[in-house]
Amino acid sequence: MDKRRSETWSRFVTTSAQATHYFEVIDFSLLEGWGAGWYVSSRTFTAGGRAWSIRLYPDGLKEDKAAHASVLLCFVGGAKGARTRYTLELLEKDGGVSDLQAQGTTTMLSHTFRTPGATWGFPKFVKKSKLKPPLRPSGDGFTIRCVLTVVGESEPEDVTAIAVPPSDMHRHFEHMLRNGRGADVAFEVDGQLFRAHRCVLAARSPVFAAELFGSMKEKDTAEPIKVDDMEPCVFEELLHFIYTDRISGDKRGTGDRNAAAQHLLVAADRYALDRLRLMCEAKLCRGIDARTVATTLALAEQHRCALLKDACLAFVASRDVLGAVMETDGFKHLAVSCPLVLVEILDKIVKGMSP
Template sequence: MGTVRACRETSKPSTSSPPPVTTTSTSRSETVNGSHEFKIDGYSLAKGMGIGRYIASDTFMVGGYAWAIYFYPDGKSVEDNAQYVSLFIALASEGTDVRALFELSLLDQSGKDRHKVHSHFGRFLESGPYTLKYRGSMWGYKRFFKRTALETSDYLKNDCLLIRCSVGVVKSYTEGPKIYTIAVMPSNIGQHFGQLLESGKGTDVNFEVDGEIFSAHKLVLAARSPVFRAQLFGPMKDCNTQLIKIEDMEAPVFKALLHFTYWDALPDMQELVGMNSKWASTMMAQHLLAAADRYGLDRLRLLCEDKLCEDVAINTVATTLALAEQHHCFQLKAVCLKFVALPENLKAVMQTDGFDYLKQSCPSVLTELLEYVARIGEHSVIVCGHGNENILLDGSDVNGRRVKQRIF
C-alpha cells in the first residue's frame, strides 16, 4: 500500500487587507506663571514681634490657586535665635498636591540689580517641582538672610524692603486625535450689515456730503467709529442728527467710508470713481486714508496704507509721501522715500505738481529725503534752505573729487 500524506498550506496575509490603524496621543506639561511684589514699609517697627510670627502679603492668584508671601522678621525657628529672617510662599486656597515652581527674591534698591534670588526656574530639579499637599502648605527658607547683613545692605532702603515672588503652577493634559470634523463657515457678519446698508431699512441719521445725501444707522456707526460715537451719542453730540453736514470731503470718499463701516472691506475703487485708472484708484485710496484717520477707523487706515504701498508711482508718490507724514503712516513714508530717492525717479518726481505740494505742506520731509538720497550716493548733505530756495548736495564722487549737485 502506498503512503498517504496530509498537507496543510500556511495561509498568507491578504495583500488587499487594510493596513493597521495607528493612533497617537501626547501628554503635555507646562507652567502657568505669575508674580507678586510685596512691600514691607517700616521694617524696624516689625522687628521684635517674636520668633514664629509673620507679616503676610495680600493673596494673589496664579494657575487657579490663591497664594500669599510670609515674612518672619525674627525668624521662623527657635533654634536660629532670631539671627535670620525667614521667607516663605504659602498655598492660600483649597488644593491637593498642587505642583509648582517658585522663586523668592529680595530686591536690591540701589539700582544695581544685585537681587538675592532663590529660584526653581531655569534649572534642573532632581525631584521635580515642589508639591504642596493642602491649604497652608509652604515653601521657602528659614535662614533666608542673616539679619545683621540685611540691615546694612542695599536691600533695605528708607526702612523699606521689597520682595518679589514668582509662582509657576504645573498643569498637565493629554491631547488625542480629533474624532470629528466640522466645517465652520467663515464669518459673514459684514455681509449682513452691508445688506442692511443697501436696503436702507431702519436708518435714523442722514449725512449731506458735497451735495449728496447718505442714510445710515446710528448704532452701527457708533459701534465702529469712536468719532461717530461721540458725534451721535456723546456729551457734545450734534443737536440735529436728522441731517449732519460733512465738510472737506467728497461724496465718493464718504460712500467708501460707509461701505467699509458696514462691510468691513474696501469697495472696488475703480468702480467707485467710475474710471478704469490706477491713478484714480490711488487718489481714492489717498482720500480714504485721510477719512479713516479722521474717524478713527484704524483697520481701514492700514488697508489704505497697504494699497498705497503697492501703487507707488511717479505722478502720485509726492502727495502720498505728504499724506504719510501728516497721518503718521511710517511704513508708507519709508516706501515713498526709498522710491523717490532712486536716481531714475528723483528728477521726474520733482517735476510733478505733487512735489510742490510736498514742499509747501511738509518741508521737514525734504530734509529726510535729502539724507536718504545722500545715503544712497554716499554724500554728506548740506541743506541751504526749504520752500522755493535752492538745496544742494555737497560731497565727493567715487574718485574723491568735490562735487556740488543742485537738485531743486
Template sequence: MSSDRFPHDTFLRILAEGMTTTKSTETASRSTATVEKGTHVFEIVGYSLEKGFSAGHLVRSGTFTVGGFDWALSFYPDGGDEASGSSPWIILELVSNGAEARAQCGVGLLKQPSGLLGCGWRMRHPRTFNSSDSSRFAPFRLKSEAELKASGFLVGDCLKMKCTLMVVKGSQLSEIKEDSEIEVPPSDITKHFGTLLEDKVGADVTFSVGGETVTAHKIVLAARSPVFKAELYGPMSETRTSCVTIQDMQPAVFRAMLHFVYTDSLPRMDDLKGGDCSEMIRHLLVASCRYALDRLKMICQNILAKNLDAETVVTTLALADQHDCERLKKVCIEFITSPNEMDAVLATQGYASLKRTCPSVLVEVLEKTSRLRRS
C-alpha cells in the same frame, strides 16, 4: 396571562414612561465583501482539426488560479452533448478537489488580429461552485462556426477566447466611525450688514454730504468708529439735528467709507480709472484718520505703497507725513531716492511744491540720499 409577559402596547409605555435613560449610545459597523479578479486567455490553433468528432469532444485549457482556487476552460467544438446540437460550447470548471467557491464569471471571443473583445456572455450574479457535483460547471453556448468566421473571430484556423473570473473571498467587518468634523460655511455677517446699508431698513441717522443725503444706522457707526460714537451718542448728541452735515468730504468718498464700516472691505471701483482710483484711496486715507478707522487706514496705505510712480509719489509722501503714516512715508522716500527714479521725481511739479509746503520731509529725503551716497 402570565405575570412575566406584557401586551405590546404596555411594554412600549413602560419603555417610554417607566424607565429613566441615563446614557444613550449609537454604534455602527460595515461588512464589505472582498473580491479577487483574474483573467485567462485560451487560444485554440488548428480549430478545424478539432471539429468532426462526436458531441462531447473537448479541448481543455491549462489550469489557472483565481481567488485561491484552480479553474479550467473546456471547449466543445461540436457541442457538449447530442441534445444541445452542434453549436460550440465553452464551460468554466472549478477543478480544485473538495472545494466550494462563490464566483461570477464571463467569457468572450477576441477578434483577430486586434485582440479586442468582440462578444461575450456572463453570469448576472455570483453563484456557488462546488467541485463535488455538477455545480462546478458554468456553461456558455457560442455561435455557429459560420457565424464565428463571418464575425472575425475564427481567422487563420485560430480561435481565441477570454475568461474573466471574480471570486468572492469573504467579508471584512469594520467599525464605522462617524466624522466629528462638521463643515462650517465661512462667515457672511459682512454680506448681511452690506445689505442692511443698501436696503436702509431701520436707518435712524441722516447725513448731508456735498448736497447729497445718505442714511445709516447709528448703532453700527458707533460700534465701528469711536468718533461716530462720540458724535451720535456723546453729551452733545442731543443738541444735534436729525440730519448731520459732513464738511470737506465728497459724497462718493463718504459712501465708500460707510461701505467699509458695514462690510470691513472696500467697495468695487471698476468705474474708476487708475488716477481716479488712487485719488479715491487718498481721500479714504484722510477719512479713515478723521473717523479713527485704523484698519481702513492700513489698507489705504498698503494700496498706495504698491502703486507709486514718479508723478504721484511726492503727493503720497506729503499725505503720509500729514497723517502720521510712517511706514508709507518710508516707502515713498525709498522710492524717491532710488537711482532709477530720482531724476524723474525731481522734474515733477509735485517736488517743487514739496519744497515749499513740507521742507521737513525734503530734509529727510536729502538725508536718505546722502546716506546712500556714502554707502
C-alpha cells in the same frame, strides 16, 4: 431569518489653504543681460504653513537666446511634500490678466514640492519681444500674480460631521446699509444724502460715538448731519468699510485708484478707523511711482503715516527718479507744505550713495 440591514455613510475630506501674492517688477530693462539662470525673487509669503516666493528669470531659466522671461514658484521652507495647485499670471495696469503670456501659461499648475528650494513654473512665461513695447509707455514695469492653493491632509469622516460655512456677517450688514431699514441717522455730503444706523457707526468709530452719543451729540437729530470737505463717493466707501470691514472692488485705472486711496486715508484718519487707514497705506505703497510719490509723501507726513512715508523715501532714494519727481505739481506742493521732508529726501539719497 433576520432581514434587517445596516447602512452607513462616510465621505473623504481634503483641507486646503490659499494665498494670493502680487510681485511688482520695476525697471525690467535694468534686470536684463545677466544671463540665463540669474533671477530676482519676491518677498517670502506663506500658505499652508509653508514659505514661498516667486522667482523671475529676466533672461530665461535656460539658454534660448534670452527670448523668454521665466517665472517659477519656489518652495522656500516648511514641511516637505507640499501638494499644490497654482497660477502665475501677468497683469495689465488695470489689474486684468495680460494676453502677452505664451500660450498655455495661464492654466492651473499642479505640482508636489518635495524639498525646500524646489521650483516649478513656466520656463517660457512671456516672449520678451512682445513684452517690451507695452512696457515703454507704462513705466518699464509689470506685476505677476500667484494664486496658490496648498492641499492639506485628507481623511475619511462620518457624514454626521457638520461643516460650518465661513462667516457671511459682512453680507448681512452690507444689505442693511443698502436697504436702509431701521436707519436712524442721516448725513448730507455735498448735497447727497446717506442714511445709516447710529449704533453701528458708534461701535466702529470713536469719533462717530462722540458725535452721536457723547458730548458732541447733535442737538437736532431730525436734520441731516453735514459732512464738509469730503466727496460723496469717499463717504460712501467709508460707510461700506464700517459695515463690512472691507474695501469695495475698484476697477478704475492706477492713477484714479491712488487718488481714491488718498482721499479714503484722510477720511479714515478723520474718523479714527485705524484698520482702514492701514489698508489705504498698503494700497498706496503698491502704487508708488514717480508721478504720485510726492503727493503720497505729503499725505503721509500730514497724517503721521510712518510706514508709507518710509516707502516713499525709499522709492526716491533707490531709483534715479528725483528729476522726474521734482517736475510734478505734487513736488511743488510738498516743498510748500512740508519743507522739512525735502531735507529727509536728500539725506536718504546721500546715505544711499555712501559706500
